[in-house]
Amino acid sequence: MIIGVPKEIKPNENRVGLTPAGVMEFVHHGHTVLIQKGAGLGSGIGDDEFVRAGAKIIDAAEEIFKEAQMIIKVKEPQTVEIDMMHEGQIIYTYLHLAPDRKQTEGLMRKKVVAIAYETIEVDGKLPLLEPMSEVAGKMASIMAAYYLAKPYGGIGVLAGGVTGVHSAKFVILGGGTAGLNAAKVASGMGASVFVLDINAERLRYLEDVLPKNCQMIMSNKFTIAEEIKDADAVIGTVLIPGAKTPRLITRDMLKTMKKGAVIVDVSIDQGGCVETSKPTTHADPVYEVDGVLHYCVANMPGAYARTSTFALTNATLPYGLIIANLGYKEAAKRYEPIAKGINVLNGKITCKPVAEAHGLEYTPLEELI
Template structure:
């Protein structure tokens, strides 16, 4: 199979869909890898490293989209990339379709087989989302602490406090991978941390692994309302696989929060868990609503591109190799995890939460695999 890796064009996105080690794995199995010139520069990977691993460097994205049978990316295709997609081409990347009607319709019309990293599921876990959730969770607490500084619009509260002065209060919505990692970093800085989750078993686990400056609380509307009132930072990490994120913090709740407090909405890729959230970029990451600073960068791990690229590709490569070796249909038939990743197949929506989010017809993946 011919694998194509274009340079990411989303603003400030420096990750890349494959590393030289991945190129070598594909090459050893007889596949051809085309990589757009300078695609890996943002992650500290030179064209020469790719060439030495067996890749062919091409000058333009058009050459990638014209010749590749499978496109391997990091972020969802931008409008100019959707226009270059070909019927029957395989697109393997993060898609986050539930909050993105335009992209969903674009992929539907293109005739591609779109397989989403974020809905591939193994034993109830999302192995291709978890490494980026780790990065985003850790980064969320760093960003919250940074923007709490007065010069950047915050209250002027130091996350860990100092002797004789209270530390900051961090409230984390969701105790999954991102929430756990946000709590690790926030507690490591010395903040007072509250983690809210609806799963009692998960809360028991977090109680065991997190330090004593972290408290685990059962999540419901009342506890969310009460805990955010005196929070210095709120980090939203809520996730329902493939679906649009529920709005746990309504606009009217902001008026009860401290002026200069910070919200970091990690779940913005799936629509965000705060009613007043909208996607931002690394170039312009924050805005203020009712005195509360919002950080809603939709590709947070892109800021730490080298770490993120290697973490992501460690997880995506085995699945990409299966798809290349077997073809998408056989791979999905043999491996339920890959079948779960099917979001749009040749004009049909095969991920139920995406179809529901946009009120579009849903086609069970079993039907496209017949």
């Protein structure tokens, strides 16, 4: 199979879909790998490293999309990239289709095989999302602490406080991978951390692994509303696989928060868990609503591109090899996680939460393969 890796074009996105180690694996299995010139530079990987691993360097993205049978990316394809796709081509990347009707319809129109990292599921876990959730969770607390500083729009509270002065209160919505890592960093800075989740078993686990300056609270509308009132920072990490994120903080609830408080909405890729959230970029990451600073960067791990690229490709490579070695049909038949990853096929939506998010027809994958 011909594998194509274009340079990411989403603003401030410096990750790349394959490392030289990944290239070497694909070549070892008899595949051809085309890498766009400069695709790895943002992650500190030069073209010469890809060449030594066996890749061919291609100047233009157009040629990559024309020649490749499978495109491996990091972020969801932009409009110009969708326009370059062709029928039957496999797109293997993060898609986040539930909040993005335009992209969904574009992939349907092109009749591509759209395989989303974020819906590949193994034993209830999302192994291709978890490494980036780790990065985003740790980043979330760092960004919250940074923007709490007065010069950057915050209330002027130091996360860990100092002797004789209260530390900041961090409220974390969701105790999954991102929430756990946000709590680790926030507690490590000395903040008072409150983690809310709807799963009592998960809360028991978090109680065991997190330090004593972290408290676990059962999540519901009442407790969320109460906890955010005196929070200095709120970090939203809620995720429903493949679906649009529920809005846990309404505009009315926002008005009860401290002026100068900071919200970091990690779940913005799936629509965000705050009513007033809208995607931002690393170039212009924050905005203010009702006196509350919002940080809603839609590709947070792109800021730490080298770490993120290697963490992501460690997870995506094994599944990518299966798809390339067997073809998507046989791969989906033999491996349920890959079947769950297919969101769009032959112009049909095969991921139920995506179809429901847009009010479009859902077609079970088994009817198409």
